[in-house]
Amino acid sequence: MALPRERPRGRLRVGVLISGRGSNLEALIDAAADPAYPAEIVLVISNRPEAPGLAHAARAGIAHRTIAEPSREIFAAEADAALRQSGAELAALAGFMRILDNGFVAAWRDRLVNIHPSLLPAFPGLHPQRQALAAGVRFSGCTVHFVRAQVDSGPIIAQAAVPVHDDDDEARLAERILAAEHRLYPMAVRLFAEGRLCIRGDRVAISGAVPPEIALFNPAGG
Ligand code: GRF
Numbered sequence: 001m002a003l004p005r006e007r008p009r010g011r012l013r014v015g016v017l018i019s020g021r022g023s024n025l026e027a028l029i030d031a032a033a034d035p036a037y038p039a040e041i042v043l044v045i046s047n048r049p050e051a052p053g054l055a056h057a058a059r060a061g062i063a064h065r066t067i068a069e070p071s072r073e074i075f076a077a078e079a080d081a082a083l084r085q086s087g088a089e090l091a092a093l094a095g096f097m098r099i100l101d102n103g104f105v106a107a108w109r110d111r112l113v114n115i116h117p118s119l120l121p122a123f124p125g126l127h128p129q130r131q132a133l134a135a136g137v138r139f140s141g142c143t144v145h146f147v148r149a150q151v152d153s154g155p156i157i158a159q160a161a162v163p164v165h166d167d168d169d170e171a172r173l174a175e176r177i178l179a180a181e182h183r184l185y186p187m188a189v190r191l192f193a194e195g196r197l198c199i200r201g202d203r204v205a206i207s208g209a210v211p212p213e214i215a216l217f218n219p220a221g222g
Helices: 023-032 054-059 072-086 102-107 128-135 170-193
Strands: 012-018 039-046 064-066 090-093 112-116 139-146 156-163 197-200 203-206
Touching: 012 023, 012 072, 012 170, 023 039, 023 054, 023 170, 039 054, 039 072, 039 170, 054 064, 072 102, 090 170, 112 170, 128 139, 128 170, 139 170, 156 170, 156 203
Parallel strands: 012 039, 012 090, 039 064, 090 112
Antiparallel strands: 112 139, 139 156, 197 203
């Protein structure tokens, strides 16, 4: 069943899917605590009952549930039904560690977003910070993108470039990227909620977007 294209007035209703810590969920909840923010979190789904992130939803009084179903198809059907029942207009993956069923991805096409801790298309999949260190890049970062069937692929909405330091290990780099994620995801959801995103093939045009004027150099001083 296709999702409705016209949206009611008011804040965009967002469902968030998590598997673990939920710090990006927390950043979205914090953003939505401001009544001027154009989106609200209406449902949190975890595929793991012990996900610490569920506590963020509970604390904020947001409906939350676990769907621990091992079958990919049944998980997708239950998640789809729960999201629709909640009135979610956008589904946001935030540290969601299961591969989603293709039917789910198709049903939520252009209404399903993900955050990944690298500058996609570089370093998709597991351990992107480790991959970045191994490749010797001087910048990595994070990406919010619309979800397509292939893992960590789809039209890119927003990215933050994060410098790699010579003494970084995986944990230090991940921490610096995570701080950027917590700003990037609320910003990307805001752009969606404001109706400013237009998907043209593999690219996203953003109305009123202001790109930075200057290049970043690492080492600085270039
Ligand atoms: C984040 O780095 C996110 O980009 C990746 O998984 C991590 C989840 O962290 N997909 P959290 O659960 O949001 O704290």
